[in-house]
Amino acid sequence: MMPLSSTSTDDDLIAFVDCWASLLEMEAYSKAYQLTEHDPDMGWTSELIRSVIKSYGKASPTQRVTLAGKPTDISQRKEVTRWPQNRLKDIGEVWYDLNIDGLASDLTATFWIAATPAGLILRLNDIHVM
Numbered sequence: 001m002m003p004l005s006s007t008s009t010d011d012d013l014i015a016f017v018d019c020w021a022s023l024l025e026m027e028a029y030s031k032a033y034q035l036t037e038h039d040p041d042m043g044w045t046s047e048l049i050r051s052v053i054k055s056y057g058k059a060s061p062t063q064r065v066t067l068a069g070k071p072t073d074i075s076q077r078k079e080v081t082r083w084p085q086n087r088l089k090d091i092g093e094v095w096y097d098l099n100i101d102g103l104a105s106d107l108t109a110t111f112w113i114a115a116t117p118a119g120l121i122l123r124l125n126d127i128h129v130m
Helices: 010-025 029-035 046-054
Strands: 078-082 090-100 103-116 119-129
Touching (some): 010 103, 010 119, 046 119, 090 119
Antiparallel strands (some): 078 090
16 A cells, blocks of 8 residues: 555545545455555455445445445445544544445445554545445
């Protein structure tokens, strides 16, 4: 994972996650996995990311994340929250609702934002239904 600038704006962080989602759209799960950091306690792998997406809702092997999505009874959330650095070096989080097959969904990816000497990194926390 290439760190982002320590002065990255919320829009920069969302653009980074948009890039991650575009890799998912191409079904490049390994590349998407490599784009972010991972908490070993969460057990994320590229195959687990794929499995969560494919088993969402109607659970179809052909469904995929799409960058664009029409609102349904759900509107896509792309939200950054920041706070003072904690003992784990986290300074915030990103909540990003994934679009599935061109429709907004309640499948949400969350990322911790961590400050490092090299810059900001995003660590995949979870992908779950909100």
